[in-house]
Amino acid sequence: MKFLIVALTLVSALFSISAFADLAEDRARADQLLADGDDKAAFKAYRDLARDGDHDAQYLVSTLYATGRGTRKDLIDAYGWSVVAAEAELDKLAQHSEQLFEAIPENKRGKAERKARSLMNKYGKEALQEKADRLATRGAGRRMGSCTGSRLSCRSGVGVAVSPAGGAGAPPVASGGN
Numbered sequence: 001m002k003f004l005i006v007a008l009t010l011v012s013a014l015f016s017i018s019a020f021a022d023l024a025e026d027r028a029r030a031d032q033l034l035a036d037g038d039d040k041a042a043f044k045a046y047r048d049l050a051r052d053g054d055h056d057a058q059y060l061v062s063t064l065y066a067t068g069r070g071t072r073k074d075l076i077d078a079y080g081w082s083v084v085a086a087e088a089e090l091d092k093l094a095q096h097s098e099q100l101f102e103a104i105p106e107n108k109r110g111k112a113e114r115k116a117r118s119l120m121n122k123y124g125k126e127a128l129q130e131k132a133d134r135l136a137t138r139g140a141g142r143r144m145g146s147c148t149g150s151r152l153s154c155r156s157g158v159g160v161a162v163s164p165a166g167g168a169g170a171p172p173v174a175s176g177g178n
Contacts, residue, residue, distance in 0.1 A: 023054065030057070034070075043070030050081060053128045058085035059093055066100060075104050080115035087125050 030045035043064050049057035058081050064070050065078035082097035104112050121127055 023049070023052070027054070027057070030060075039064075039070030041070075050084070051123050053123065053125070055085050055088035055090075055093070058082075058123070059096065062096065062100070066103075075100060076108060076112045076115050079104060079112045080119040083116035084119050084123050087120075 026045065026049055030042055030049060033039075033042035033045055043061070046057045046060045046064065050061045062078045062081035062085060065072075065074045065081065067073065079097065079100040082093065082100050086093040086097045101109065101112065
């Protein structure tokens with residue numbers, strides 16, 4: 001059991017290193033797109049990074065929405081992303097968020113706050129950590145030979161499949177290794 005835990009920890013560390021390398025490559029690609037003036041592609045690349053929890057990309061997505069560069073100008077979306085970015089607890093990000101909120105007409109501020117909550121629920125630190133935990137738990141269960149979530153089979157040593165001819169309510173037909 002100890003060996004399994006150590007092995008899973010090492011595999012997880014290798015995936016983390018690989019993920020950081022991929023993140024750096026994706027970030028460099030987005031930066032290059034913006035530098036080359038391909039604003040639409042840069043916006044999409046930064047938005048993908050922002051959805052993965054990159055606070056710098058969240059700030060840039062906010063700025064791109066605020067200026068309309070690569071996307072439509074939308075202060076409500078800009079404010080929403082700025083709130084998510086501000087989770088990084090950097091003063092400049094909090095100030096950016098406050099400035100955007102002040103720029104939003106008073107009758108639209110409630111909508112901006114709802115947008116910020118919605119984005120936090122999807123892409124905030126807590127939401128992304130919960131998603132990562134669910135994926136890790138699901139992956140660990142699969143590595144340990146438990147059910148994959150499919151109703152068709154489990155990896156418990158003996159394959160079990162629902163009989164295609166049986167239809168709903170028919171008992172499963174065991175398919176062992178003969």
